[in-house]
Amino acid sequence: MIDNRSSEKPILTPEQAVKWCDRHFGIGADGVIFALPGQNGTDYTMRIFNSDGSEPEMCGNGIRCLAAFLSDLEGMSRTKNYYRIHTLAGVITPQLAVDGVKVDMGLPRLLAGEIPTTLAPADAKVINQPLEVAGKTWDVTCVSMGNPHCITFVEDVAAISLESIGPQFEHHPVFPQRTNTEFIEVVSRDYLKMRVWERGAGITLACGTGACASLVAGVLNDKCDRTATIELPGGPLEIQWSEVDQRIYMTGPAERVFTGKY
Incomplete structure (x- = not known):
């Protein structure tokens, strides 16, 4: 997280972000997030550079952490417990809570286009469609949370060879902007296990937009309820697809690891 409020452009280039994300020669991260001035009436703007230098539209875990970061930056001057943040996926509204950060992730987008x-x-939905990857046919469901997700349900998520299969999903020609890929094991209708290959970052411990997309896919395939816990390697997230307003709500923690000056 970089305090970039004094400039409308990120103070790092994508190439510099790649070096910062290197876990051996840099700080080590899945991506760099910049807190920029707001635009069009929002409080702040979020920009992201992945560890490969690409720029995604959104990051669910990232915006949750950004809300906590902004709260620390504002300190005693903070006057409200939520932020309206401009992203490439639209305006996202995280709300600070006692047990973490709750984020209104907006409406899932289901049409192939x-x-x-x-x-x-x-103009059609992609639900339980066959897709050939790595010499195997996978049944996939596609959801956008402002960024693309391809979800497939498996018997044992721990048995998936992410490092070999993930890149083949990400770069499959049916995804013109590449894709994030989630492998989901259904434990019960309100508890799912998830592993993820993130577009531009590879294997990561968690993906907030992926958890949201996976719950939507689970509901569309009648495999889970509209509220469920998604267990990721980095910890659980609580995801709700509201029947009232059809929006997705994600709740999870955000913890400061360290601070530094650049």
């Missing part, structure tokens, strides 16, 4: 993917016509 919105994701985007060529697995179906642009």
